[in-house]
Amino acid sequence: MMVRAGDAQDQEGIPLFAPHEKVYPRSVRGPIRRLKWAVLILCLSLYYLGPWLRWDRGPAHPNQALLIDMPARRAYFFWIEIWPHEVYYLAGLLILGAIGLFLVTSLWGRVWCGYTCPQTVWTDLFLWAERLIEGDRMQRIRLDQQKLSAAKLARKAAKHAAWLVIAAATGGAWVMYFNDAPALVHDVFTLSASTTQYGFIALFTGTTYLLAGWAREQVCTYMCPWPRIQSAMIDEDTLAVTYRSWRGEPRGKHKKGDSWRGRGDCIDCRACIAVCPTGIDIRDGLQLECIGCGLCIDACNEIMDKVGRPQGLIAFDTDAKDAARRRGETPRHRFLQPRTLVYAAVLVLVATIMTVALARRVTLEVSVLADRAPLFVRLADGAIRDGYTLKIENKRVETRVFALTVRGLADALLHVAELDEPPVPAAQGTTLAVRGDGIGTFRVYLQAPRRDEPETPFTFVVRDAKSGETAQYDAIFRGPGQQGARR
Ligand code: SF4
Numbered sequence: 459m460m461v462r463a464g465d466a467q468d469q470e471g472i473p474l475f476a477p478h479e480k481v482y483p484r485s486v487r488g489p490i491r492r493l494k495w496a497v498l499i500l501c502l503s504l505y506y507l508g509p510w511l512r513w514d515r516g517p518a519h520p521n522q523a524l525l526i527d528m529p530a531r532r533a534y535f536f537w538i539e540i541w542p543h544e545v546y547y548l549a550g551l552l553i554l555g556a557i558g559l560f561l562v563t564s565l566w567g568r569v570w571c572g573y574t575c576p577q578t579v580w581t582d583l584f585l586w587a588e589r590l591i592e593g594d595r596m597q598r599i600r601l602d603q604q605k606l607s608a609a610k611l612a613r614k615a616a617k618h619a620a621w622l623v624i625a626a627a628t629g630g631a632w633v634m635y636f637n638d639a640p641a642l643v644h645d646v647f648t649l650s651a652s653t654t655q656y657g658f659i660a661l662f663t664g665t666t667y668l669l670a671g672w673a674r675e676q677v678c679t680y681m682c683p684w685p686r687i688q689s690a691m692i693d694e695d696t697l698a699v700t701y702r703s704w705r706g707e708p709r710g711k712h713k714k715g716d717s718w719r720g721r722g723d724c725i726d727c728r729a730c731i732a733v734c735p736t737g738i739d740i741r742d743g744l745q746l747e748c749i750g751c752g753l754c755i756d757a758c759n760e761i762m763d764k765v766g767r768p769q770g771l772i773a774f775d776t777d778a779k780d781a782a783r784r785r786g787e788t789p790r791h792r793f794l795q796p797r798t799l800v801y802a803a804v805l806v807l808v809a810t811i812m813t814v815a816l817a818r819r820v821t822l823e824v825s826v827l828a829d830r831a832p833l834f835v836r837l838a839d840g841a842i843r844d845g846y847t848l849k850i851e852n853k854r855v856e857t858r859v860f861a862l863t864v865r866g867l868a869d870a871l872l873h874v875a876e877l878d879e880p881p882v883p884a885a886q887g888t889t890l891a892v893r894g895d896g897i898g899t900f901r902v903y904l905q906a907p908r909r910d911e912p913e914t915p916f917t918f919v920v921r922d923a924k925s926g927e928t929a930q931y932d933a934i935f936r937g938p939g940q941q942g943a944r945r
Pocket residue numbers: 699730733734735736737738739740747748749750751752753754755
C-alpha cells in the first residue's frame with residue numbers, strides 16, 4: 459500500500475501519526491501544590507540571584523561569587539578558582555550530579571522531573587502567567603475556541619509579552635553567569651553590550667520562550683532522554699505516583715446518598731486528568747509521560763474529601779507496598795536495597811575524592827620548555843649556555859615572590875633575561891615575582907663548563923619564599939659532550 463505524507467496509516471487503517479492535543483492544566487490546591495510552589499520559588503531564587511552574589515577576591519580580581527570568565531579562562535565558585543587544565547573538577551561535579559540523580563531516582567522515582575527539572579519549573583512559571591492573564595482551564599479552552607476579536611488578541615498579546623519578559627530575564631540571568639552581572643545589566647540597558655552578549659541573551663530568551671511556553675510537556679515526552687534512561691532504575695520498591703485501582707475500581711459516577719457497596723471509590727470525575735500538566739490519565743498506570751509531580755494526588759484528595767471517602771486513592775507509593783495493601787497486608791518499605799547502597803557508596807566516594815583533591819589543590823605550578831634551535835651555544839671561553847622558557851603559574855589572588863634555584867648543576871651560572879642582574883650561581887638562585895592569579899613567563903639561561911656527557915639531567919626548583927610551597931621541573935642541560943670536543 460502506498461502511504462502518502464500526511465495520512466500515514468498502518469495496514470489496518472490505524473493512523474500512525476497522532477496530532478498534538480493542547481493540554482490545559484487546571485489549577486489545584488493542596489499540600490503537594492504548596493510544596494511545588496516552595497521548590498519553584500527556591501529554584502528560581504537561586505537561579506536569578508546567583509549572579510548577584512559577591513565574593514571579595516582582592517581589587518584586581520572579579521568579585522562575583524559564581525562566574526565563568528571565558529576571556530580570562532577562569533571559573534569562580536566562591537573561594538574556589540578553576541583554571542582551564544583543572545576542568546576535571548567540573549567533570550567531577552557532573553559525575554556527582556549524575557550519581558545523585560540515579561540515587562534520588564531509585565529512591566523517589568521521578569522527583570527530579572516533577573519538582574526541580576528546569577523544564578518543569580519554567581513551564582509551571584509560564585502556566586502561572588498564562589492563568590493570571592487568560593484564566594483557568596475552562597476559560598482558556600473557551601478563549602481558544604472563540605473567534606479572533608480585539609479582546610482575545612489583547613489577552614494573547616499580554617500573555618506572550620509576559621512570557622517574553624520572563625524568558626528575557628531567564629536568558630539574561632544565564633549570560634550573567636559568564637559576565638559581571640551589574641556591568642552586564644548596565645551595558646544591556648545603555649545599548650553598549652557586545653553583539654555576543656546580545657546574541658546569547660536572545661538565544662536563551664528564544665529557547666526559554668519556545669520550550670516553556672510552547673513545547674511544554676512535549677519536551678518531557680519526546681525530547682528528553684531521561685524518562686527512557688530512568689525506566690531502568692525503577693523497580694517495585696521505587697516511589698511513584700500510583701492509582702490504587704484495587705480501591706478505585708469499578709469506577710463510576712456517584713450521586714450524593716448513593717451506596718458505595720459493590721463499587722470503587724473513583725467517581726470518574728476526571729479531576730486528576732484536568733490538573734495533569736502532561737494531560738494523561740494516571741488511572742491507566744505508570745506512564746512515560748508522568749513526571750511524578752503529584753498534582754493529581756491533590757486533585758483526587760479534594761474530591762475524596764467532597765464525597766466523604768478516605769484520601770489516598772492516588773498517592774506516592776511503591777508497587778510492592780501497593781500490592782501488600784491490595785492483599786490486606788501491612789506494607790513495608792524496603793529502603794536499603796543493594797542498588798541504592800551502591801549509588802550512595804559511589805556518591806560518597808566521588809564526593810570524598812573531590813573534597814580531598816580540592817583541599818590538596820596546588821596553587822603553584824611550573825613548566826619549562828628547552829630551546830630547540832639552537833640546542834646550546836658555545837661561548838668564547840669554551841663554556842656552554844642553554845636557554846629555557848620557564849612558566850610559573852601563581853593560582854593565588856595575591857602577588858607572590860618565588861625563589862628559583864637549580865639542583866644538579868653545581869658549577870652552573872643562572873641568568874634571567876627579565877631581571878637586571880648579572881648571572882648568579884645556579885644553586886644559590888634568584889627571586890621572581892608573579893602577579894596574583896597569573897602566569898609569569900621568564901627566559902632563563904644556564905651557563906656551565908663543557909661536560910663529558912652530551913646530556914646532564916637537573917631540576918628547576920621554584921619555592922614560595924613566604925609559604926614554602928614548592929614546585930619542581932626536571933630538565934636536561936645539553937652540550938656537545940666528548941664527541942663534540944673531538945670534532
Ligand atoms: S499523572 Fe499525576 S503525577 Fe503524573 S504528571 Fe500527571 S499530575 Fe503529575
